């Protein structure tokens with residue numbers, strides 16, 4: 001089990017749980033991040049800054065605090081940023 | 093008839109609104125740029141229609157017990173049609189809101205906007221199929237280029253005339269069962285307002301803070317029932333009820349997306365490449381410094397080049413006007429005040445204001461501001477805030493009023509309050525005019541830059557202290573970063589004009605009137621008593637000429653006034669002939685920090701009460717005295 005803040009650049013990860021109460025959860029939900037969604041980490045800011053993730057074609061900046069509340073599952077495959085999701089799921 | 097434009101942030105609602113209203117509602121390339129709603133009346137096919145532009149919302153669920161302006165409008169006001177503006181390049185996520193809006197059971201039409209953006213990303217959408225699946229008309233638009241908007245409004249009018257209510261989508265069986273149970277309880281209760289009971293049921297199951305709060309005291313039985321149903325849902329599903337409901341909606345939205353979207357591969361363009369540099373962990377910071385420094389030099393370079401000849405011209409004009417009247421008479425004083433007021437506006441304020449507003453518009457429209465929030469997030473954490481506070485703070489360099497209002501984009505009360513206080517300390521464009529007109533013009537740009545850096549330093553210290561003293565948790569940064577975009581010249585000009593119009597119609601007449609009033613006061617020797625009253629501060633502490641006392645009083649009305657009043661009080665636009673550089677520096681420092689203008693105090697009061705606003709205003713005077721006296725001492729020690 002790992003959290004989103006530890007995922008490296010250009011790696012894809014799948015959300016399996018969102019900790020931190022309903023408020024954080026519903027906020028992430030409205031931005032299109034739900035359990036089961038695939039995220040791609042695009043950038044990680046230095047000095048414990050935020051991570052930039054791509055989800056359903058949208059980029060969202062998540063502070064480290066928020067990112068550490070998102071538990072993810074990785075498949076270990078390094079994927080292209082705009083690569084289709086099916087390819088990742090099939091390759092698992 | 094009344095149409096409301098509703099949709100997710102940054103989907104182009106205000107752009108569509110402006111196409112019928114003229115440039116009235118500010119647009120910008122960052123989420124939640126509109127903070128309250130704007131309405132206009134327009135003629136569509138000979139019928140008068142009121143169009144309302146709502147602030148963007150990601151969802152109709154409110155996480156706060158006080159619903160936002162958009163949610164409130166959608167739930168409580170009367171209107172004939174919802175125009176749901178959807179960003180075609182983010183169809184799946186946008187549809188999650190569309191599905192909720194359908195639940196309101198009002199006539200609705202979808203404007204599938206940003207078709208150019210979607211095409212660029214290699215997304216092709218079958219909009220007829222989409223219309224079929226949603227059960228409402230879908231019109232494709234590119235609001236930035238004005239494409240499809242005529243058709244959109246014609247179709248809207250037709251649809252609103254028939255007044256076909258939309259039907260809500262169906263979710264998972266478990267969700268539907270739960271919703272039915274809650275709905276049965278709602279229908280028994282007649283204290284519920286006329287929002288469709290299905291909609292209310294879904295929102296209550298999702299734990300909508302506003303609606304739950306509304307019913308907790310009015311219908312406690314209902315809330316017990318909701319809790320039971322939610323618990324049951326959680327037992328069956330393993331997830332909490334709010335996640336089951338929103339997850340189910342997410343699934344429906346994405347299955348619709350899958351059915352109507354034909355993906356093609358998109359190739360990487362300049363936007364992605366630029367972003368890789370702008371947001372890179374190594375180059376992002378240095379590029380930010382370069383961009384902001386470039387901005388500073390642009391404003392200074394343009395302003396200075398334009399200002400110099402204008403000042404010469406007005407000095408000549410002032411001299412020749414004075415010759416027309418007997419010296420020392422009242423008419424001569426009034427004429428002089430008039431010329432000075434005009435001169436202050438044209439020669440001093442406009443040269444810096446225009447390039448500044450234009451530069452800010454470029455930063456807003458390219459989409460660089462949310463990137464700043466990303467880059468500065470870890471820095472902002474150091475002062476107890478997070479990256480999103482950067483947006484109000486940067487907007488504060490334009491005008492404190494909308495900037496303080498925009499603190500609403502922050503989720504926590506603590507962040508909102510601290511950011512509002514800090515924003516009132518940011519030198520707005522009026523104070524920028526003073527910094528450039530006095531310090532940069534007579535002492536050099538490095539001194540002006542030093543003032544900005546000193547200001548940031550003071551803000552950092554203040555922020556740190558405030559964050560330590562105030563209680564409350566902050567969720568941290570969660571911010572959508574829209575794609576970069578090339579600003580349209582037309583929009584930039586319109587936007588600059590919108591801000592400038594405010595200056596020309598409100599501030600400038602005030603400048604001229606105040607300039608005349610000050611002239612008359614001086615003529616009647618009344619100014620002297622006020623100046624004498626303020627002289628312990630102005631002369632003794634700050635070492636300034638006593639005549640500046642009145643200018644500081646006028647400055648509370650608007651900060652530009654201090655500069656123009658200074659011109660009037662000292663009787664020349666060549667201020668460096670009557671004040672030393674040390675005095676210019678001390679004066680500017682004081683003006684930058686002391687009491688925000690009246691309009692800002694009013695917004696602060698609305699945000700945190702009159703006592704809060706008064707406390708902040710008093711506090712700013714203390715800060716201003718400390719900073720300017722230190723500046724004075726520092727200058728005399730080292731220069």
Ligand SMILES: Nc1nc2c(ncn2[C@@H]2O[C@H](COP(=O)(O)OP(=O)(O)OP(=O)(O)O)[C@@H](O)[C@H]2O)c(=O)[nH]1
Nearest residue numbers: 102103104105106107119120124125126148234235
């Ligand atoms: N490429 C493209 N850009 C657009 C289109 N419509 C609007 N924009 C741009 O998208 C950005 C956001 O537009 P706004 O009209 O401010 O969006 P809004 O929906 O009012 O946003 P909020 O008020 O923040 O909710 C602006 O920079 C517009 O210039 C379009 O059809 N195509």
Ligand SMILES: [Mg+2]
Nearest residue numbers: 105106125126
């Ligand atoms: Mg808007």
